[in-house]
Amino acid sequence: MQEIKDLVSVIIPVFNGEFFLYETLNSVKKQTYNKWEIIVVNDGSTDATARILQKETDSKIRLLDQTNQGVSAARNNGLKNAVGEYVVFLDADDIMTPMFLDMRVSVLKNNQHLGFTGGLVDTFPLKTITKRACADNPANEILFFSANCVTVPSNYMFRRNILIQNNIWFNSNLKSTADRFFILQVAKVTIGKSIDDEKGKLLYRVSPQSMSHHINPGLILDNERFYKELIVHDLLPSEDIKRFNCLYFYSLAIGFLKVRFSISFIKYIIKSFFSSPGQFIRLAGKKIYAAAKI
Numbered sequence: 001m002q003e004i005k006d007l008v009s010v011i012i013p014v015f016n017g018e019f020f021l022y023e024t025l026n027s028v029k030k031q032t033y034n035k036w037e038i039i040v041v042n043d044g045s046t047d048a049t050a051r052i053l054q055k056e057t058d059s060k061i062r063l064l065d066q067t068n069q070g071v072s073a074a075r076n077n078g079l080k081n082a083v084g085e086y087v088v089f090l091d092a093d094d095i096m097t098p099m100f101l102d103m104r105v106s107v108l109k110n111n112q113h114l115g116f117t118g119g120l121v122d123t124f125p126l127k128t129i130t131k132r133a134c135a136d137n138p139a140n141e142i143l144f145f146s147a148n149c150v151t152v153p154s155n156y157m158f159r160r161n162i163l164i165q166n167n168i169w170f171n172s173n174l175k176s177t178a179d180r181f182f183i184l185q186v187a188k189v190t191i192g193k194s195i196d197d198e199k200g201k202l203l204y205r206v207s208p209q210s211m212s213h214h215i216n217p218g219l220i221l222d223n224e225r226f227y228k229e230l231i232v233h234d235l236l237p238s239e240d241i242k243r244f245n246c247l248y249f250y251s252l253a254i255g256f257l258k259v260r261f262s263i264s265f266i267k268y269i270i271k272s273f274f275s276s277p278g279q280f281i282r283l284a285g286k287k288i289y290a291a292a293k294i
């Protein structure tokens with residue numbers, strides 16, 4: 001498919017998004033940068049999503065329908081059909097502030113060596129602290145649990161040709177961890193930049209019902225699969241691997257403990273200790289100290 005220079009393809013996967021989709025679409029329409037197309041991938045919605053989209057008359061909005069296959073498959077479908085020089089994967093309930101596209105396009109146009117960029121993120125309607133994209137050093141920021149970074153795909157802009165040429169797609173084997181895995185894949189072949197500017201923020205919707213707020217077996221098992229996929233795709237950190245293994249196995253152990261998977265808890269607490277005994281003792285000490293203060 002012939003790429004269109006300067007065009008941004010905004011890919012919006014949606015499943016039962018009737019309550020938020022209209023607001024999300026309008027946030028793209030109100031951008032100060034007007035060279036965009038929207039590709040909405042309707043992932044088998046059973047609510048009023050299809051009716052909302054049928055009412056759209058803007059020729060810059062394209063609709064792709066698919067049977068329900070999950071958000072990663074929907075994003076990949078959108079990418080296959082995108083023709084923009086740049087792509088953004090915008091979730092159907094997130095909102096772009098007016099200069100979102102302008103800021104990111106400007107960074108990529110003025111820095112040809114960069115393959116991707118992201119900016120600041122505010123949450124709504126529940127307000128938390130402002131965070132930034134994992135873009136300057138994604139491997140370190142993601143794999144060593146940097147607290148002030150987020151990997152929500154809505155926040156990033158990528159050069160489409162880098163994704164296509166390097167065969168980078170969202171991993172359908174993963175669920176909640178697919179976002180960070182995708183960023184790690186991109187960061188393996190190119191470099192990025194975080195825009196620390198108040199203009200062009202992403203507004204990321206969170207609520208008490210958000211998946212990330214609830215520890216459940218599926219979430220912990222997905223984090224276990226994430227580690228296995230890192231091995232398969234050679235994405236483990238090249239340095240400080242013992243420290244990383246200790247940290248990650250420890251986090252898995254605590255997760256499995258919370259969902260009462262006793263055998264998995266024991267397995268990963270032992271693996272954490274033998275990865276780096278000194279690091280493990282420090283981690284356990286902090287946990288005990290925090291519990292003692294309660």
